[in-house]
Amino acid sequence: MSEEFAVRVEQGLKLSRRIYYGKGIAPPVVPDPQSSPENFLPTAITAYASITDPVAVDNPDVPSYQPYVHARCDPSALVPLQMLGIEMRVDCWLDTAFVTVTGRWRVHCVMPSKRFDCCIAVPTGEKGTLLSAEIDVLSNEKTYKTKLVTEEEACDIDNVHKDKDSRFLKSQIFTFKIPHVSGGSIFSVNVNWSQKLVYKDGKFHLNVPFRFPAYVTPVGKEITKREKIVLNMNSCVNGGEVACSYSSHPLKVIHRESGKLSCEYEAEVPSWSRVDFDVSFNVSSGDLSGHVLVKSPSPWDSDDRGMFCLYLFPGTTKHKQIFRRRVVFVIDISGSMKWKPLEDVKKALLESLAKLEPEDVFNIIAFNDNILEFSTKMEFATDETISAVTEWLDSNLIASGGTNMLLPLIQAVKLLEGSKVGVPLVYLVTDGSVENEREICNAMKECCSGHEKSISPRISTFGIGSFCNHYFLQMLARIGNGYYDGTNNTDSFEHQMSRLFDSASSTIVANTTFDALKLLRSVELFPSQIPDITLGQPLILSGRYKGQFPDEVELRGTLADMSCFTIELTVEKAKDIPLDKVLARRQIDELTAQAWFEDKKELQDKVMRLSIQTGFPSEYTQMVLSLKDNDEEKTIERPVSIKEILRNPSYQIQKQMSRNIERTSLLGKQGFGFGNLAATLKNIPPWMEEPKEPEGAEILIRAASGVVDRVCCMCCLQCLSRVSDQCTIVFSQICAALACFQCLGCCFEVCGCLDL
Template identity: 50%
Template structure:
């Protein structure tokens, strides 16, 4: 006799009906949140809501009596949506039809569910094993995560899409993803922008891309219930540096509901860490989040390993910090020959300088002008965070420093026509002035305030002139601005102001800001996510104000031809190491002489030891810096050949660029997939054609070159329009047809935008009203045609 399997509680989710306006409710809610709260990310908010729905939906799954893991408790539903965003590599089942949700091993009697999930729910899959490998070179870390997940929530006879979410660390750049499922395998590759042969034209946003600036998502189509997925993902990220200490942080905190149900299931967790500082000096481990065991120790190198059977997965991010024992400025030069597949066959070099840990190191006296965008798009939280960061920067100035503030939109507003000493009284006056004059409104004009800042800093003596430019918009005369600033820098020489730039959101031209910083010998940073604006802006203010060595130059012999990135070497900061790299022809000497000036105006000269980088892949370590800087130069000069060079370099190294697109290659079992090694990525399209692979084009992963129309309309960053679901698109098409019969001042799309500001109760009332009017219209038709006895034909 068969034992009866208990019936789970019915799934109480509001499902979409056939009437199109109900399918819009979620999308309208997302649009409403994005408009009323510019700091929110519509895509991330929608993703978090889908995960919340998926966790509720997972209550339908019956694990049997012998289980060690319970489904999420009801009170967890009260968490904020941010708590449902991934904090470690995760895989989700994409559920449109809730009826397919069940245990593939133990089918149960499920209550029938009507309707579909629109947008689809995301059920986190259970994880069977995870391995983290990290290789640290100089200031860059290369991270590889390999894991196994099981589609534990879908009937064995059904299938669903599976979505991967990969959160990355500081300035993370995805390098590649490889996936194996039964009978198929997938891998990502990069192709040139104009290489679209045999690539699927229909690109859905949910196929892949960035959910948030640090979270990469990718969807694998139609995976059978009960199947196991093996995933390998790689990315690069920057190491943080503070007080002589390098720090690494990798998202590695897994929620409890990804732990497999059942006591007998093996759960293996492994972390491998390799550090090569490149300095050839002693490296000391300071802190670690996981119980690492030292495997090997050499001068400048450390190897660690952690491997264990666990009851639950890691609940904390993996962090590690180490110091290089140096009490003074120290540096070196590393050389490497190019590979046979390298786009540029010139030799490579990388020069680094570490500030050391001398706490008494004197920083330069500063004359600082803050140039702040207060256009209409900066309204709300963006402007408040900017004001907070600016106030903190003013409070950190030395009384001997001087400062001024220029707020700009279409006009400029000056705190003072002269530079003011950073006394307590002046800072208080500046704080009051900021509160009264930082009112968001108007357009964006960058050249006018920059010229004014140059005038304010035209007569600085014995101090370092600095300009901080903060903006969230793009302007039409950006190349002209670069030309004007380049001319100013050339005319003033070593006394020209350092120009540090900070971009907010995706509407500003980040390559213009990067180029401007390169021209001005400054640093560039950005906050693509509105939530990180204050933190990153304060960090830029603090770091860029801590210069201890300026006017750095390299003595170059006649038989050595150097191409340095960036071309104008920035200052060495006490809060950050300096790394410049590039290509060369000729013979490097045994030592390279570097010169500079200290804050007390004394000269600095050091002979840096030159050595071959035997175990450090310089081409990978320097690739992102080269691609970013060359892209800025290609934009500035409008050089098509340089664009092609960047595209080839991007394909070769796996670093995403503005001139390449990522594709997903699907290979059926029995057909060998194109290799993921760099040497096999040169012509992915021809490889795919010869092997009969399916190629899917993913959405563009670049940040673009600014959005002039969004800037002109003063659209706040983070308010990009969310893509409506399929049913909503049908409704929009129907709306566009009826608009032709209505007056031009009103249309259904206007109604949709207006509905984005409604609450749910108001939307329900309008829906009921529309339904009633439609019903009355049917009654009127019946009374006039049918009931009157007339022939309707």
Template identity: 45%
Template sequence: MADDEFAKAVEDGLKLAKRIYAGKDRHFAPPRPVGGMERSPVSLLPAAPMVYAVVDDPGIVDNPDIPSYQPHVYGRCDPPALIPLQMNEIALEADCFLDTAFVAIRGRWRVHCIMRNRSCDCRLVVPMGEQGSILGVEVEVGRKSYSTRVMDEEENQNMEKPARNEGGGFLKPQLFSLTIPEVSGGSDISLTVRWSQKLFYKDGQFSITVPFSFPEFVTPFAKIFAKTEKIQLNVNSGFGKEVLLQTTSHGLKERSRQAGILTFLYEAAVEQWSHREFYFSYSVYSNDLFGGILLQSPTMYDLDQRDTFCLYLFPGNIQNRKVFRREVVFIVDISGSMEGKPLENVKNALSTALLELTAVDKFNIIAFNEELHSFSSCMEPVTEVKVENAHEWICKTVVAGGGTNIMHPLNEAIDLLSYAQDSAPHIFLITDGSVEDERDICSTMRTHVAKRGSMSPRISTFGVGSYCNHYFLRMLSSISKGQYDAAYDPDLIESRMQRWFMRASSPIVMNITVDIFKHLDEVEVYPSHIPDLSVGCPLIVSGRYQGKFPDSLKAKGILADMSEIVIDLEVKNTKDIPLEKVFAKQHIDLLTAEAWFSESKQLKEKAIKISMRSSVPSEYTYMILLQTDTEKQDAVKQVKKHGSQKDAGPKNCLRIRVHGLAIGFGNVNATLENLPTGFGEPKLPETNYVYEKAVRCCDNYCCCMYIIKACSKLNDRLVIVMTQCCAALSFLGCYECCCAACCESSN
């Protein structure tokens, strides 16, 4: 598992760090075992942004300020070990707009473990929050600086110097890594990393969780060291309602308050860095449904000069709002690739979803591979007996094996729901595979939706792993006003599926329309079909338009009793919320799905432009870490000042490619071969076995490698004494040989 490999890398790095002599007046706190165990892999995973020295030569490990005698170490760390660097400064800033947060963490780390005349690569590892997207990294190391940049293939090819292949990427979902090359021992690394993440919404509250828990071994050596933590939180709900603070993990102090806009600050001198993640929650008070429209004019640098709009509908705080009667068909992929933990987690989530249904609902289950396995030939009422029978059927029938055929079970589910009346028909598709007829499936389902009209089945899709085509699943859900979600980590399948089911199966307003769209000169909406408003999630759609909005509008929809509801929408202009930035990732993902389905180059180019402008990586763009030498920049400024060169500039700066930011369009071959569900293939950090490739002089297991391993566990001072004794014995041996030689010559 990637977690164990990473933990082993850090553990080996901490062992190497014991070679560092901190000095008599310095203090070093080794990592404490967790729960009495010798090693806990999970405890060594980063729970906050961390920087590690990548060490393949143990001989370079030493204190750059206080060099000490270091016994020679045979062999190399292959693959490299990771030594956590000591952290000298840290600050966090979070800006919350609507349902999105933009997080920036600034910190300073010191390469305290490498000799001053040696260097090594350093690796930044950032655990990001819910549905995070990396936005950029800026690095300063001495006279060198680095920054990330998103570019397309054409721009990448036009640059003169080719990019290095190794540069980082996602080690696992929401664990971003970036390599900083050749950092000298004793250097300070100043870093700023930015990402976006979705706010979590539950029971009328928005919340944000940011990894901000630092281990003890990143504390500097010095006993007396001024450590200051700073957290700034800015909230602009955009809803124009009163914002109420609920809970917070750190002692935030309110600095300012306006209608729906709050600013908080936490700043404190601490003895130890934060040992808990940063958490904050707030509620937007309203006793009933409400909505509005935000408008914003484009900036002069915006390539798309159409205005931006955002339509939001909020379910309010009424807990007894009536939900539509549901007719639900679960379609579960049981192909051979789902075997093991993925299918077990899906089965657990499915059993939980059945318990969430009420007595007025109906359900059915279809398990599929090349064949169909149906729980019943018709829709069944939700009774205690039927649900118990369904649990038994799941345990007996939902067993991995065979191939993947998605079209057949979807058609079967459409037929089962063809007679649904006065209810909300739902299809929940869970799969880990990709098939060749995905575009045909979307076209067929679009035809079914058009025939059934406003109460057509909502097809909600859930992708498991990286082999399925997530853009096909996103497109399929968008066509039918369903909900899409995914799990790229097997441990997240059950929890994400439960939230996905609750969000998609609890509509309180369906068939939402806004009459102004047909009166505008031009309008582009994301998603193109407005989804339903659910009890557990606000509805937010956005887009571009040309024309003029009136001062107020009305949204219409259908309630659970089939009566019509009209919601007044206040229209207002905003300059405080960067709408284009907030919705960039949503627009890119939906445009990519549309471009895949229609095979449109125009939509692909539009997604590329938004990606490059917003610095959000996409399927069609690349993230590059660019190095800029400060000394060269100063020289360039002087050259430009005197006008001696027209094309002076850092054209040949080092470029490092950041991998693993795109998820691709599925892997049909992996699906056909029934390869185990893919959850990404983390390449960094590699498995670390210190001294594993030590020099061997023979194949005897009592020889070099095992002797070196045994010696590596000895105390440093004991090793020094033993070395001095061996040297003394060698000297005595040489002296005895000399005496013997002299005696022979005299005779």
């Protein structure tokens, strides 16, 4: 998918060579055609003109009268548009950042008399979710805006069509298109998304894609280029101080108060930013610190219970002792894991093993239809053992066979029995779905229960690609009181996989309890079980409640030396903090996993309401792009009869065509989905898109275009010469019938109805 997009951009850059910018003005610099396809993928928000007719590519101000091209682009070529301005605002709350980017572009590559769709590519940061987009086309004063609707509402929308270009190219690059923009037009795009802050060594790290290629810089010395960034950091810690330790752009502090810091960067530049926006900042120092935030429900909230959020930052507590680790790695080696995915898993596995101490113990179970163990017992993580693992991985981890997940998980839990030292951990890595996923969850629930006096096995899961059921993996991690992570970016995930292991294996407080919840009524907790406190990431609990929170609450647990741990947290009101939006993503994911596991319509409806209320997409809602209400009134809202068209054909046809053009676009889903069992059974690798059966019309179009493109090929001519007369007659009759149907379809499109 991303390779196809890169090829289309490369074709668009070749087409842009037709543009004449004026005497003495050099064209933009483009990448070397021999370079990697990655160089043609967007590294910041970018707009493209989707060109199907190469003849229309020209400077709208200075026509170059290029030679006529007897060809069409299928799929369309993507010509990057020149960007006129860029602004970005980032608001950080706890471990979530909300990013708003506003950019302006000009369709500098299309004749003024021509109109084409424009494609917008939005790369987001860590676990990015597109929340909204608004587009203003200044030439025709039209405004398009996204909104979330239910699946039923999407089906009821008139004149709706699915935007085939709206999808994830990779796990963090989302695309959608603006319909029919005229050459020379200027339009602005305002997009909002949320992303996660990465926590490491007591600091939060923010990375926002902000690298613009040279070919989007406007050509001409008189064009002013100004970029602006506003960063607001809110730690939600009263009395604490936010300290920015690193920034990729020169930030100026404009406001500082307890727990808050606002910075700004604004400059007139010769070319747009060539580096991502990176920031690192501290929100606490020293030992564990945190608070409990409470907030009353808003008037438009569908839930009348109050909200609460408990957060605890590990800080730089180096003196805290980490539990000894007993780890069993459960690795999927089915046929779909062949080549790069399995090699990346091996690298991440060796990197994780290198972080174990000699007194830690581990084992490895590889599975497909059968299971393959590194050892029959747990082994100490000595240098000699890890060297033996390296040889064992190279000779034994070969991708083949199917996927049987239950047997290796049961075997992993058995290996962890018999010792009460340290935290037992099962680390599952897979790229597929299986039929008995709910059975696996129930079996692991039984295995993890009955450990009242000891620490039950923790199960952490990592999903690769879109064919595995990520909500099953989330539910499995929740049952095992562990952690989950996943990715659709199969190009490089070993760092993400290693980071998950760091979080899961750096436990400093286990068996955590929050007794204050017993004093409240109608409590709903996210996640449903309280995770251990680790050095790898903050502990964040949220939920709904009825009753009165005490002024202080206690969080209890067990330390590595088996002594009791207690910390008192102050309860405060969440002032000026959008708590519902900050917590929305994790709550929607938790409820979706629960809705999948319990298969209840009530939970699905609850996810749907929360999604629409907070503006976060879900598996049960759909994002649509349509004209704003004031613009929709300009188009015809009733069918047009043939008699009316005959009286004033040009006016009515133009109006009716305008109505057909401005259809509501159904944007692609942003969720992982619930897996693809058929693709798993076929052992389709996660980096491949499952082949879809083309529709009948699509088959004929491909066949016809193939004949036209290769009519000069002697092999094709020889093949056609062998077609019998009867086949030729049948094929001609089919084409004639299809042409008649197309004529009728055209009449319906133009007339709206047959009012005779």
